[in-house]
Amino acid sequence: MNATFLFVVIVLLAAMGYWLGRARALAVAGGKGRVLHSLPSQHGALVALWAAVPAVIALLAWTLLVPEGQRAVNPWLRVALVVATAGAGLWLALQRVRARQRARNHVEAVIRLLLLLASAVAILTTVGIVLSLLFESLRFFALVPPHEFLLGLDWAPQTAIRADQIGQSGSFGAVPVFVGTLLIAFIAMAVATPVGLMAAIWMAEYAGERVRATVKPVLEILAGVPTVVYGFFAALTVASIVRRAGESIGLEVASESALAAGLVMGIMILPFVASISDDVIRAVPVSLRHGSMALGATHSETVRRVIVPAALPGIVGGVLLGVSRAIGETMIVVMAAGLSANLTANPFAAVTTVTVQIVGLLTGDQEFDSAKTLSAFALGLVLFFVTLALNVLALQIVRRYREAYD
Amino acid sequence: MRTMSVADRTRSGVIAEFPDAAAGTAAKPAAFETRELSVFYGKKQALKGINLDIDKGEVTALIGPSGCGKSTYIRCLNRMNDPIPGCRIEGKVLLDGMDVYAADIDPVELRARVGMVFQKPNPFPKSVWENVAYGPRIHGLAATRAELNDIVERSLQRAALFDEVKDRLQEPGTSLSGGQQQRLCIARALAVDPDVILMDEPCSALDPIATAKIEELIDELSGNYTIVIVTHSMQQAARVSDMTAFFHLGDLVETGPTDTIFTTPRDERTEGYITGRFG
Ligand SMILES: Nc1ncnc2c1ncn2[C@@H]1O[C@H](COP(=O)(O)OP(=O)(O)OP(=O)(O)O)[C@@H](O)[C@H]1O
Numbered sequence: 001m002n003a004t005f006l007f008v009v010i011v012l013l014a015a016m017g018y019w020l021g022r023a024r025a026l027a028v029a030g031g032k033g034r035v036l037h038s039l040p041s042q043h044g045a046l047v048a049l050w051a052a053v054p055a056v057i058a059l060l061a062w063t064l065l066v067p068e069g070q071r072a073v074n075p076w077l078r079v080a081l082v083v084a085t086a087g088a089g090l091w092l093a094l095q096r097v098r099a100r101q102r103a104r105n106h107v108e109a110v111i112r113l114l115l116l117l118a119s120a121v122a123i124l125t126t127v128g129i130v131l132s133l134l135f136e137s138l139r140f141f142a143l144v145p146p147h148e149f150l151l152g153l154d155w156a157p158q159t160a161i162r163a164d165q166i167g168q169s170g171s172f173g174a175v176p177v178f179v180g181t182l183l184i185a186f187i188a189m190a191v192a193t194p195v196g197l198m199a200a201i202w203m204a205e206y207a208g209e210r211v212r213a214t215v216k217p218v219l220e221i222l223a224g225v226p227t228v229v230y231g232f233f234a235a236l237t238v239a240s241i242v243r244r245a246g247e248s249i250g251l252e253v254a255s256e257s258a259l260a261a262g263l264v265m266g267i268m269i270l271p272f273v274a275s276i277s278d279d280v281i282r283a284v285p286v287s288l289r290h291g292s293m294a295l296g297a298t299h300s301e302t303v304r305r306v307i308v309p310a311a312l313p314g315i316v317g318g319v320l321l322g323v324s325r326a327i328g329e330t331m332i333v334v335m336a337a338g339l340s341a342n343l344t345a346n347p348f349a350a351v352t353t354v355t356v357q358i359v360g361l362l363t364g365d366q367e368f369d370s371a372k373t374l375s376a377f378a379l380g381l382v383l384f385f386v387t388l389a390l391n392v393l394a395l396q397i398v399r400r401y402r403e404a405y406d
Numbered sequence: 407m408r409t410m411s412v413a414d415r416t417r418s419g420v421i422a423e424f425p426d427a428a429a430g431t432a433a434k435p436a437a438f439e440t441r442e443l444s445v446f447y448g449k450k451q452a453l454k455g456i457n458l459d460i461d462k463g464e465v466t467a468l469i470g471p472s473g474c475g476k477s478t479y480i481r482c483l484n485r486m487n488d489p490i491p492g493c494r495i496e497g498k499v500l501l502d503g504m505d506v507y508a509a510d511i512d513p514v515e516l517r518a519r520v521g522m523v524f525q526k527p528n529p530f531p532k533s534v535w536e537n538v539a540y541g542p543r544i545h546g547l548a549a550t551r552a553e554l555n556d557i558v559e560r561s562l563q564r565a566a567l568f569d570e571v572k573d574r575l576q577e578p579g580t581s582l583s584g585g586q587q588q589r590l591c592i593a594r595a596l597a598v599d600p601d602v603i604l605m606d607e608p609c610s611a612l613d614p615i616a617t618a619k620i621e622e623l624i625d626e627l628s629g630n631y632t633i634v635i636v637t638h639s640m641q642q643a644a645r646v647s648d649m650t651a652f653f654h655l656g657d658l659v660e661t662g663p664t665d666t667i668f669t670t671p672r673d674e675r676t677e678g679y680i681t682g683r684f685g
């Protein structure tokens with residue numbers, strides 16, 4: 001009998017436990033509600049938990065502890081173990097149904113534990129990912145010294161991948177990659193911040209209630225467009241427009257330019273910045289607007305001198321969240337920014353980013369302990385910490401600002 | 407009762423139709439004259455043809471049970487009802503004989519002449535100094551920084567706040583105590599040099615000591631400024647005001663010198679309210 005079937009058995013026993021427990025509690029109460037400390041359904045739930053939880057633990061323990069070979073030998077032993085545990089739990093719990101039993105408190109404690117476990121899964125996975133990043137990076141730094149990685153100006157990680165290929169050992173100076181990332185993020189924010197802020201001011205202050213009720217959801221939908229769509233828009237449309245525009249004024253523009261990728265990324269982040277800014281602008285208390293108006297300020301003076309300054313911390317927080325998205329964004333830059341690790345601040349040149357390099361390093365056949373492959377983890381680690389720091393900072397700012405008005 | 411359309415309001419000669427409206431107080435010049443003022447929120451009528459004069463340089467208290475339209479009335483005086491959606495106004499409000507609701511009146515200029523202090527202190531999240539400098543700046547009242555500094559200091563002094571905050575002018579206005587914040591808001595209103603100050607329950611968020619300070623301040627300001635104060639405290643109305651107007655369910659029931667209203671009210675609704683028999 002397989003584990004799925006055993007699960008079904010456990011569930012059925014638990015359901016039975018619920019009905020028996022509830023019935024028993026009702027019998028104890030003898031029809032008078034206030035006799036019981038807890039509701040009959042809570043007694044039922046407690047019995048069900050007693051039937052299910054030990055049995056599930058037994059099933060898991062068996063699966064983990066009994067070696068593979070023996071499992072085939074005694075399949076019925078497992079069935080017997082699980083059913084016996086469930087039955088014993090059920091029976092014991094049924095005996096304990098009393099008027100003053102604190103079934104509700106027990107059930108609630110178990111529910112709390114379940115919720116705790118669920119959040120622990122999320123947190124532990126993150127911790128696991130960070131640890132794996134960290135350990136792989138340490139292996140990388142055993143091959144390439146950290147200062148060479150963090151300060152080196154030459155990025156050419158293509159080492160030999162087959163034993164018979166005697167290639168160069170590769171160089172792992174990540175500065176061009178970081179600079180490319182920052183350049184594109186900077187261009188993106190140069191687009192997203194002013195346009196997003198102005199859009200937010202218009203939405204929050206000038207647009208009618210009905211217009212806003214349509215524009216805001218549309219913005220939020222825009223924020224959910226898969227970035228690969230923006231990516232080919234960047235690669236096919238914007239890149240060629242940028243190139244033609246640049247050439248028409250006599251500039252040399254690479255077919256994959258930082259500018260094209262940055263512009264499209266800015267458009268991607270724009271709704272995000274606009275939406276957060278709109279929220280924080282609208283969170284500015286009406287009393288401040290009235291205070292300013294009553295002093296004879298016009299609407300635009302009120303917006304410029306009172307409302308935006310009051311909302312500024314929240315807006316900065318939103319912009320920082322936007323920056324962290326820009327830095328972590330992958331698809332657009334993979335498709336539009338190129339792979340060449342040029343150390344340049346020229347927006348018309350092709351640059352590469354941390355995310356593009358990670359993708360490049362880990363796609364195709366890889367040798368999993370070469371410096372080339374491991375360098376992806378080091379890049380990932382840097383990316384992780386930078387975006388983490390930005391997010392923490394941004395959320396801190398947004399939160400402190402919210403508290404100020406509560 | 408007669409109501410007027412917006413077109414009527416801009417026609418001249420309306421005042422002459424109500425010669426007896428200000429009969430009781432005809433001796434003193436009126437800062438505000440309201441004639442047949444009605445206010446509607448959508449279909450609901452909040453004020454029903456109010457005729458009330460507010461004397462220059464005096465303190466006028468508006469009293470009456472909750473929801474009777476005191477705030478609605480006071481907001482008509484500086485057109486702070488304008489931004490309320492669905493709010494419609496009929497009748498006339500005259501400030502020194504000038505129709506406040508006439509087409510050529512800029513509410514922005516009006517509000518510079520008619521300052522307002524709100525129920526809950528609402529300093530801007532800026533420094534104390536910036537809070538007071540805000541109004542003079544937007545109206546261009548100071549040519550130099552030194553002049554602006556003067557205005558700020560003088561306003562804080564008039565609001566009886568300067569000594570308490572002179573060492574913390576650069577601290578945020580929101581870091582002051584509630585009573586200080588309210589005096590900061592008064593200083594902020596004084597800084598644009600208004601003729602009139604409207605106060606809608608300025609002490610209802612304050613403790614008795616802070617309240618006493620504000621009342622003292624109102625006393626000092628009266629004479630130089632026309633003050634209209636909404637209050638739920640009979641004692642406060644009796645202490646600070648020269649004139650009292652009693653509102654009830656959108657009607658102006660009775661108006662007159664404060665001591666007369668409090669000692670020998672003519673209307674039984676007024677008497678009931680001030681003696682606490684209904685509210
Ligand atoms: N913005 C608004 N929209 C709709 N109705 C309103 C609005 N403001 C006030 N009202 C209504 O107008 C009437 C008068 O309200 P107002 O706020 O002027 O009363 P008030 O005398 O100031 O009361 P309180 O002493 O409680 O402040 C009330 O019935 C109120 O419900």
Ligand SMILES: [Mg+2]
Pocket residue numbers: 476477478606
């Ligand atoms: Mg009110």
